[in-house]
Each structure stands twice: as C-alpha cells, then as structure tokens.
Amino acid sequence: MSIPRVLNQKNRILLKELTKTDFKLRYQGSVLGYLWALLRPLLMFVVLYIVFGYFLRFNDGTPHFSLYLLTGIVLWSFFTECTGQGIQAMVMRGDLIRKISFPKWVVVVSSTGTALINLGINLIVVVVFALLNGIMPSWSWLLVPFSIVELYALALGISFLFGAINVKYRDISSIWDVLIQAMFYAVPIIYPISMVMGISESAAKVLLLNPIAQAIQDVRYNLITDQTVTTWGLVGEGIFVLKFIPISLVVVILIWGALYFRRKSKFFAEEV
Amino acid sequence: MRRTVGRRVVYNDDNNPIAIKVVNLHKDFRLPTEKAWGLKQAFFNRLKGVKGFKTQKVLNGLDFEIEKGEFVGIVGRNGSGKSTLLKVLSGIYVPQKGAIEINGNLVPFIELGVGFNPDLTGRENIYMNGALLGFSNAEMDKMYPKIVKFAELEDFMDQKLKNYSSGMQVRLAFSIAIRAKGDILILDEVLAVGDAEFQQKCNDYFRSLHGNQTVILVTHNMENVEEFCDRAILLEKGKVTMDGDPKKVAEAYKKLWD
Incomplete structure (x- = not known):
C-alpha cells in the first residue's frame, strides 16, 4: 500500500475531524480546561523534584538536575498518554467501528493527537525553563525532533499491536498499566x-x-548538556552494532504492530 | 484457528448494468460462550479444549443481483440477517464465504447519526458526521445552511446534542445523511423519522431518489416497501425465500406470523 493511497483525502479529513473531537472532549466540563495539559506534568515535576531532588539528593552532581527531571517527565508523560489512548482507541470508538466502514488505523492515530499537542505545549515550557537556567540555544536543539519522532513511532507501534489484541482481550490495557508503572523506574x-x-x-x-x-x-544531550550519558556514547564499545539496538527495536515493533493490526482489523467490527 | 474470508470487490464499470452482485454469501458469527472475554478464560478454555465460542450462521448462502437504478427493499423478521447483510455489503463485516461485487461508489452509511456525540454541539456533530461521509470542511461549509434548514433546527445549532430531543437528533442526522452522494445508497430503517410534517419531507426525498439512484432499503414498514420499492427481497434465517414484486413480498411478510 503506497503512502498517497493510505493518506488520501478522505482519510485525512477523518483524521483531522476525529483528532479535533478528541481534543475538544478531553477537558470538557473542567474549570481549568486545557490548562490541565500543562499543569499535570508540572505538578508531577514539583512532587518528584521535592522528593528525589531536594530530600533524597538524587542529582548525583548532574548539572541542571531540575531541567533534566522536567524533560524526562514531559517525554515520559507523552509516551504514557500516547500508548494509553492508542491501546484503548478501538474500544472507545467501538460505536463507529460497528457502524461504518473506514480504515481503522485512523482511529489509533487520531487518539494520539491530543498527546502530540500536549507535548508541543510542554516542550515550550521546557525550552523556557532551559533559557531561565542559563542554557544557550544551540544547533543541537534541531536534533531533538528526531528523538521525538522515534518515541512517537514506538508509541504507535505498541498502540497498534496491543490495541489490536485489546479488542478481544481487554486485560491488555490493565497489563499495560502495570507494565508502564514498572517501566517508569527502569528509565532514568x-x-x-x-x-x-x-x-x-x-x-x-x-x-x-x-x-x-x-x-x-538523547534529548537531554542535545537540549541541556553534552555531559549526558547516551546510548551512543556508553553502549557497544566492542560490538558496534549494539548501538543500533534501540532504534532497531522501534522499527521492528512499529512494522510488526502495523502488520498485525492490519490483519486483525478486518474483524474488529464483529469483536469490539 | 484462521477464519476463511470471502471476496468483496468494488469496481467501476459504466457499461455493466449490474450494481450489486451477491453470490453464495455466507456469514457466521462467533458468539462467546460463558465469559470467554479475558485472557484467563481464554487460557482455561484452551486447557479444557473448549472453543469458548458458539458459531451462529447468520447468512446462509445468499444469491441476488441488483441493477443500477433499482430501489430494492429487504424485509424479514428480526434476526433474519438483514442488518448483517447490509454490513457485509458496506464492508463493515468481511464475508466469510462467497462473493460480493459492487459496481460503483457506495455511500458508507448504515444508520443515522453515526459518530454523534452528546457532548458536542449540533454544529460540531454535523462536521464530524460529514467527515465520516467523506466530505471536506469546505464542502461542509457549503452544505451547512441547507442541512440546518432541512432539519428545521436553526435555533439549536450551538447547543449540545444531549439537550436535543430524540426527534430533533434524528432530524439532524437524517438531514446530513441525505447529502451523501454515491452511486449506491444503503439505508437501514431510516424512514420513521420525526413528526408528521418532517415525515412528509422524508417521503418526498425518497420519491425523488426513485429511478435516479440505486437504493437498498431495509425496513419493517410494508407501506414504504409498496410505495417506494421496485422490487423486494424476503430473508428468512439467512436465506432469500422470495425475490420479486414488492406487493407479493409484503403479503408474504405479513403471513410470516400466521
């Protein structure tokens, strides 16, 4: 299937409209409304900073530890929001799937739209924070989007794969909740x-x-300080190919997830 | 266990007078037996060698052809497979065995108000529903006043849908639906809409379709079948038991309960 066919006009319209609806509905009925998108990661940052930065002294001599922490939280929140919404997307939009024939991937991608918008806004906060911390803008900032694309690709791959299974076995979303909580501690x-x-x-x-x-x-390296330990710098001294394991994982999961999703999507209308 | 998948092709041939051809169409449903949802149960079912689902035959070898410009009614009791047939025709369900050939462009809607959300305003719902029918924003902008006027809901467009009466909701949905353009229109029980005056409008719309458009209409209303349809098909237990003159089919339908 070629790209122009997949992204034809009809699918683009649908993608835009579904994303818009998701976004409108997310914070409806709350007083602070959209402000929550900003407040949530910031409040989490404040709590974690007080506990781990101030009392437990986890900074270990890292320069700009607070900025380090904020960047990590913002990216992590983006990843959890994307996968959480993506895995549930088919079930949430069950009414549509049962009643109208359209490409199902549109639902998964549109469900991550709000997370993308939130990330955009939060990154602005990160940049402002960086400037306040006395970090000078540099060319390496231009490399940050690549890491975000990678993170997004991984989130999409997982959403396709687990979202497809979740149509039949709803346990998947609960399992994923537990997994992601555990993973929080495995990521620096x-x-x-x-x-x-x-x-x-x-x-x-x-x-x-x-x-x-x-x-x-990588984002910390490019945005904050080149003192950051990266996969590229630390892993694979003897065996060079090890450096490519993370990116290969992303590619494999995305392709596998998309293919699996496409094969299963024929039956979603009956099973959801 | 892999399910078999039948054939569904959509093509465009102006010289072929056939709009829809259905050959030996089968569709089974797997109905989960006693809580087959969830991993735990799936695991135990596998251990015990229980399949975890019951197969129900819904469509049982259908054959028919519909010519371009025909207005065909499909009737039958509840559970005879009418809605499943429509869903297979429109590509929501995959056929299990047999083939469907569709010549032309199928309007992708089955029921009214698909995608309607109670927390969105009438206006927002119109655009959402329009997107599902494949209309761009620009096209919707153009159609918007006509839709609102036809629905007679000028004063309510900025209110949330949940504050609409059910009659108002259906009127709105119907007014968008009739904007849909395609060679083949598939309608499931949409005639019973609104009050007497609005009903009149709907009937006018159906009369205007007659002869100009290929229409498949599923309904329980035999008056509508006799008035609008050129032909009717009676389904019983997933099979075509009668196919022909709407009056005769309507009579046969009424006799199903005798």
Whole structure:
C-alpha cells in the first residue's frame, strides 16, 4: 500500500475531524480546561523534584538536575498518554467501528493527537525553563525532533499491536498499566543514569538499550548538556552494532504492530 | 484457528448494468460462550479444549443481483440477517464465504447519526458526521445552511446534542445523511423519522431518489416497501425465500406470523 493511497483525502479529513473531537472532549466540563495539559506534568515535576531532588539528593552532581527531571517527565508523560489512548482507541470508538466502514488505523492515530499537542505545549515550557537556567540555544536543539519522532513511532507501534489484541482481550490495557508503572523506574527519569553506573556499568548499559531511555537521554544531550550519558556514547564499545539496538527495536515493533493490526482489523467490527 | 474470508470487490464499470452482485454469501458469527472475554478464560478454555465460542450462521448462502437504478427493499423478521447483510455489503463485516461485487461508489452509511456525540454541539456533530461521509470542511461549509434548514433546527445549532430531543437528533442526522452522494445508497430503517410534517419531507426525498439512484432499503414498514420499492427481497434465517414484486413480498411478510 503506497503512502498517497493510505493518506488520501478522505482519510485525512477523518483524521483531522476525529483528532479535533478528541481534543475538544478531553477537558470538557473542567474549570481549568486545557490548562490541565500543562499543569499535570508540572505538578508531577514539583512532587518528584521535592522528593528525589531536594530530600533524597538524587542529582548525583548532574548539572541542571531540575531541567533534566522536567524533560524526562514531559517525554515520559507523552509516551504514557500516547500508548494509553492508542491501546484503548478501538474500544472507545467501538460505536463507529460497528457502524461504518473506514480504515481503522485512523482511529489509533487520531487518539494520539491530543498527546502530540500536549507535548508541543510542554516542550515550550521546557525550552523556557532551559533559557531561565542559563542554557544557550544551540544547533543541537534541531536534533531533538528526531528523538521525538522515534518515541512517537514506538508509541504507535505498541498502540497498534496491543490495541489490536485489546479488542478481544481487554486485560491488555490493565497489563499495560502495570507494565508502564514498572517501566517508569527502569528509565532514568527520577535518577541520573550516572547513579546506576556508579553501582554497575553493565546494568546502566542494559537500561540504555531501552528505546525510551535512549530517546530521553538523547534529548537531554542535545537540549541541556553534552555531559549526558547516551546510548551512543556508553553502549557497544566492542560490538558496534549494539548501538543500533534501540532504534532497531522501534522499527521492528512499529512494522510488526502495523502488520498485525492490519490483519486483525478486518474483524474488529464483529469483536469490539 | 484462521477464519476463511470471502471476496468483496468494488469496481467501476459504466457499461455493466449490474450494481450489486451477491453470490453464495455466507456469514457466521462467533458468539462467546460463558465469559470467554479475558485472557484467563481464554487460557482455561484452551486447557479444557473448549472453543469458548458458539458459531451462529447468520447468512446462509445468499444469491441476488441488483441493477443500477433499482430501489430494492429487504424485509424479514428480526434476526433474519438483514442488518448483517447490509454490513457485509458496506464492508463493515468481511464475508466469510462467497462473493460480493459492487459496481460503483457506495455511500458508507448504515444508520443515522453515526459518530454523534452528546457532548458536542449540533454544529460540531454535523462536521464530524460529514467527515465520516467523506466530505471536506469546505464542502461542509457549503452544505451547512441547507442541512440546518432541512432539519428545521436553526435555533439549536450551538447547543449540545444531549439537550436535543430524540426527534430533533434524528432530524439532524437524517438531514446530513441525505447529502451523501454515491452511486449506491444503503439505508437501514431510516424512514420513521420525526413528526408528521418532517415525515412528509422524508417521503418526498425518497420519491425523488426513485429511478435516479440505486437504493437498498431495509425496513419493517410494508407501506414504504409498496410505495417506494421496485422490487423486494424476503430473508428468512439467512436465506432469500422470495425475490420479486414488492406487493407479493409484503403479503408474504405479513403471513410470516400466521
């Protein structure tokens, strides 16, 4: 299936309209409304900073630890929101799927739209925060979008794969909730990876094979400081190909998820 | 276990007078037996060798052809497979065995108000529903005043749909639906809409379609079948038991309960 056929005018209209509706409905009936998109990660940041930055002293000599933390939280929230919405998308839009014939992937992609918009706004906050921290804009900032595309591709792949299974076995979304909570601690968000390296360098290397960790570290590297330990810098000294494990994982999951989704989507209308 | 999949093709041939051809169409449903939802149950079912679902035959070898410009009624009791047939025709369900050939462009709507959301305003719902019918924003902008006027809901467009009466909702849905353009129109029980005056408008609309458009109409209203249809098909237990003159089919339908 070629790109122009997949993204034909009809699908584009539908994608836009579904995204718009999702976005409008998300914060309807709340007083602060859209402000919540900003407040949620910021409040989480404040809590985590007080606990891990101020009291537990997790900063381990990292320069700009608060900015480090904020960047991590913003990207992590984006990833959890994308996958959470994406996996549930088919079930949430069951009424549509049962009644009208249209490409199902449109629903999954549109469900991540709000998360993308939220990320955009939160990144502005991150940049403002960075400037206030005395970080000068540099050309390396232009590399940040690549990491975000990678993170988004992973989230989409997982949404397609688990979303398709979730149509029949609704346990998947609960399993994913638990998994993502566990994964929060496996990704260097509240602690700098240097802390892990101090205890076991091989453990740090394993953690950095996770595409989410790799993407977050890369954003920190390009945005905040080139002191950041990245997958590229730490992993695969002897075996060069190891450096490509995270990105390969993303590609494999995205392709596998999309193919699986396409094969199963024929039966969604009957099963949802 | 893989399910078999029949054939559904959509093509465009102006010289072929056939609009829809259905050959030996079968469709089964797998109905989950005693809580087959969930991983745990799926696991235990596999252990015990229980399939976890019951197969129900809904369409059982249908054959018919519809010519271009025909207005065909499909009638039958509840559970005879009418709605399933429409869903297979429109591509929502995949056929299991047999083939469907569709010549032309099918209007993709089955029921009224698909995608309507109670928390959106009337206006927003019109645009959402229009997108599902494949209209761009520009096209919708052009149609919008006509839709609102036909629905007679000028004063309510900025109110949320949940504050509409059910009659108003259906009127709005119907007014958008009739804007849909395509070679073949599929309608499921949409005639019973609104009050007497609005009903009159709907009937005028159906009369205007007659002879100009290929229409498949599923209904329980035999007056409508006799008035609008050129031909009617009676379904019983997923099979075509009668196909022909609407009056005779309507009579046969009424006799189903005798």
